[in-house]
Amino acid sequence: MIGILRIMFRSLWGLRRGIAFRCQQCGGCCLWPGSVYFTPDELSRAASACGLSIPEFVARYRLRRLGQDEWELVAARGCPLLDPENRCSIYQARPLQCASYPFWRSKTKNATARREFIRECPGSRQGPWFNTGEIERKISSDPRNNTF
Numbered sequence: 001m002i003g004i005l006r007i008m009f010r011s012l013w014g015l016r017r018g019i020a021f022r023c024q025q026c027g028g029c030c031l032w033p034g035s036v037y038f039t040p041d042e043l044s045r046a047a048s049a050c051g052l053s054i055p056e057f058v059a060r061y062r063l064r065r066l067g068q069d070e071w072e073l074v075a076a077r078g079c080p081l082l083d084p085e086n087r088c089s090i091y092q093a094r095p096l097q098c099a100s101y102p103f104w105r106s107k108t109k110n111a112t113a114r115r116e117f118i119r120e121c122p123g124s125r126q127g128p129w130f131n132t133g134e135i136e137r138k139i140s141s142d143p144r145n146n147t148f
Protein backbone atom coordinates (compact mmCIF):
# COMPACT_ATOMS: atom_id res chain seq x y z
CA MET A 1 0.00 0.00 0.00
CA ILE A 2 2.79 2.42 0.94
CA GLY A 3 4.53 1.51 -2.30
CA ILE A 4 1.41 2.34 -4.31
CA LEU A 5 1.01 5.66 -2.50
CA ARG A 6 4.66 6.48 -3.13
CA ILE A 7 4.26 5.73 -6.85
CA MET A 8 1.11 7.89 -7.02
CA PHE A 9 2.82 10.73 -5.16
CA ARG A 10 5.87 10.56 -7.41
CA SER A 11 3.71 10.49 -10.52
CA LEU A 12 1.58 13.46 -9.49
CA TRP A 13 4.49 15.46 -8.04
CA GLY A 14 6.62 14.57 -11.02
CA LEU A 15 4.22 16.25 -13.38
CA ARG A 16 5.31 19.53 -11.80
CA ARG A 17 8.72 18.99 -10.27
CA GLY A 18 10.80 16.21 -11.77
CA ILE A 19 10.95 12.54 -12.59
CA ALA A 20 12.05 9.25 -11.07
CA PHE A 21 14.02 6.98 -13.34
CA ARG A 22 15.87 3.70 -13.43
CA CYS A 23 15.85 1.81 -16.70
CA GLN A 24 14.17 -1.59 -16.37
CA GLN A 25 15.66 -2.75 -19.70
CA CYS A 26 12.23 -3.67 -21.05
CA GLY A 27 13.21 -2.49 -24.53
CA GLY A 28 9.96 -0.55 -24.82
CA CYS A 29 11.52 2.73 -25.95
CA CYS A 30 13.55 0.91 -28.60
CA LEU A 31 10.44 -0.64 -30.12
CA TRP A 32 8.82 2.66 -31.07
CA PRO A 33 9.07 3.68 -34.72
CA GLY A 34 11.54 6.52 -35.08
CA SER A 35 15.12 7.42 -35.87
CA VAL A 36 18.41 6.87 -34.07
CA TYR A 37 21.09 9.45 -34.81
CA PHE A 38 24.84 8.82 -34.78
CA THR A 39 27.82 11.14 -34.91
CA PRO A 40 30.86 9.76 -36.76
CA ASP A 41 32.44 8.69 -33.43
CA GLU A 42 29.23 7.00 -32.32
CA LEU A 43 28.96 5.28 -35.68
CA SER A 44 32.51 3.98 -35.35
CA ARG A 45 31.87 2.64 -31.82
CA ALA A 46 28.57 1.03 -32.81
CA ALA A 47 30.09 -0.66 -35.86
CA SER A 48 32.99 -1.92 -33.78
CA ALA A 49 30.59 -3.29 -31.13
CA CYS A 50 28.90 -5.27 -33.91
CA GLY A 51 32.22 -6.53 -35.25
CA LEU A 52 31.61 -4.68 -38.50
CA SER A 53 33.44 -2.04 -40.50
CA ILE A 54 31.65 1.30 -40.80
CA PRO A 55 30.58 0.65 -44.43
CA GLU A 56 29.29 -2.79 -43.42
CA PHE A 57 27.33 -1.32 -40.50
CA VAL A 58 25.90 1.44 -42.69
CA ALA A 59 24.85 -1.07 -45.34
CA ARG A 60 23.41 -3.64 -42.93
CA TYR A 61 21.25 -1.15 -41.06
CA ARG A 62 20.64 1.14 -44.05
CA LEU A 63 21.87 4.28 -42.36
CA ARG A 64 21.35 7.56 -44.18
CA ARG A 65 23.98 10.26 -44.16
CA LEU A 66 22.35 13.54 -43.18
CA GLY A 67 25.46 15.70 -43.28
CA GLN A 68 29.13 15.74 -42.40
CA ASP A 69 28.53 14.88 -38.77
CA GLU A 70 25.28 12.95 -38.63
CA TRP A 71 23.90 9.60 -39.66
CA GLU A 72 20.34 8.39 -39.27
CA LEU A 73 19.13 4.88 -38.65
CA VAL A 74 15.45 4.76 -39.53
CA ALA A 75 13.75 2.31 -37.22
CA ALA A 76 10.35 1.98 -38.82
CA ARG A 77 9.34 -1.04 -36.76
CA GLY A 78 11.62 -0.68 -33.77
CA CYS A 79 15.39 -0.56 -33.63
CA PRO A 80 17.11 -3.39 -35.52
CA LEU A 81 19.91 -3.35 -32.95
CA LEU A 82 17.64 -4.98 -30.36
CA ASP A 83 18.52 -8.60 -29.68
CA PRO A 84 15.85 -11.34 -29.49
CA GLU A 85 15.34 -10.59 -25.77
CA ASN A 86 14.67 -6.92 -26.57
CA ARG A 87 18.02 -5.84 -25.14
CA CYS A 88 20.29 -3.40 -26.93
CA SER A 89 23.03 -5.40 -28.66
CA ILE A 90 25.39 -2.40 -28.58
CA TYR A 91 24.46 -1.19 -25.10
CA GLN A 92 27.96 -0.07 -24.08
CA ALA A 93 28.38 1.67 -27.44
CA ARG A 94 24.87 3.06 -27.88
CA PRO A 95 24.75 6.67 -29.09
CA LEU A 96 24.05 9.67 -26.86
CA GLN A 97 20.42 9.79 -27.97
CA CYS A 98 19.86 6.39 -26.36
CA ALA A 99 22.19 6.85 -23.40
CA SER A 100 20.68 10.17 -22.34
CA TYR A 101 17.00 9.10 -22.51
CA PRO A 102 14.79 10.36 -20.84
CA PHE A 103 16.87 13.47 -20.13
CA TRP A 104 15.86 15.07 -23.40
CA ARG A 105 14.22 18.47 -23.72
CA SER A 106 11.21 16.93 -25.43
CA LYS A 107 10.57 14.46 -22.60
CA THR A 108 10.97 16.86 -19.69
CA LYS A 109 10.01 20.31 -20.93
CA ASN A 110 6.60 20.51 -19.25
CA ALA A 111 3.98 18.56 -17.32
CA THR A 112 2.44 17.14 -20.48
CA ALA A 113 5.79 15.78 -21.67
CA ARG A 114 6.57 14.31 -18.24
CA ARG A 115 3.10 12.75 -18.06
CA GLU A 116 3.73 11.07 -21.39
CA PHE A 117 7.12 9.80 -20.21
CA ILE A 118 5.59 8.42 -16.99
CA ARG A 119 2.92 6.65 -19.02
CA GLU A 120 5.26 5.09 -21.53
CA CYS A 121 8.31 4.10 -19.48
CA PRO A 122 8.19 1.59 -16.59
CA GLY A 123 11.51 3.03 -15.41
CA SER A 124 9.64 6.20 -14.41
CA ARG A 125 8.09 4.30 -11.53
CA GLN A 126 11.44 3.11 -10.15
CA GLY A 127 14.78 4.43 -9.10
CA PRO A 128 16.20 7.71 -7.86
CA TRP A 129 14.45 11.04 -8.05
CA PHE A 130 15.73 13.80 -10.37
CA ASN A 131 14.56 17.31 -9.61
CA THR A 132 14.36 20.02 -12.23
CA GLY A 133 17.91 21.26 -11.52
CA GLU A 134 19.37 17.79 -11.96
CA ILE A 135 17.35 17.26 -15.14
CA GLU A 136 18.61 20.57 -16.51
CA ARG A 137 22.23 19.68 -15.72
CA LYS A 138 21.86 16.35 -17.50
CA ILE A 139 20.29 17.97 -20.55
CA SER A 140 22.98 20.65 -20.60
CA SER A 141 25.77 18.08 -20.58
CA ASP A 142 25.39 17.87 -24.37
CA PRO A 143 23.56 20.40 -26.58
CA ARG A 144 22.13 17.58 -28.66
CA ASN A 145 19.85 16.66 -25.74
CA ASN A 146 17.90 19.81 -26.62
CA THR A 147 17.15 18.37 -30.04
CA PHE A 148 15.89 14.90 -29.07
Ligand code: SF4
Pocket residue numbers: 022023024025026027028029030101120121122123124
Ligand atom coordinates in the same frame (compact mmCIF):
# COMPACT_ATOMS: atom_id res chain seq x y z
S1 SF4 B 1 11.02 2.10 -21.83
FE1 SF4 B 1 12.07 2.91 -20.00
S2 SF4 B 1 12.49 1.08 -18.75
FE2 SF4 B 1 12.04 0.35 -20.83
S3 SF4 B 1 14.08 0.22 -21.85
FE3 SF4 B 1 13.23 2.26 -22.27
S4 SF4 B 1 14.10 3.60 -20.68
FE4 SF4 B 1 14.33 1.47 -19.98
Ligand code: SF4
Pocket residue numbers: 029030036079080081082087088089090091094095098
Ligand atom coordinates in the same frame (compact mmCIF):
# COMPACT_ATOMS: atom_id res chain seq x y z
S1 SF4 C 1 20.76 1.57 -30.39
FE1 SF4 C 1 20.21 0.26 -28.65
S2 SF4 C 1 19.39 1.65 -27.10
FE2 SF4 C 1 19.38 2.75 -29.06
S3 SF4 C 1 17.31 2.44 -29.92
FE3 SF4 C 1 18.66 0.83 -30.76
S4 SF4 C 1 18.42 -0.92 -29.38
FE4 SF4 C 1 17.64 0.91 -28.30
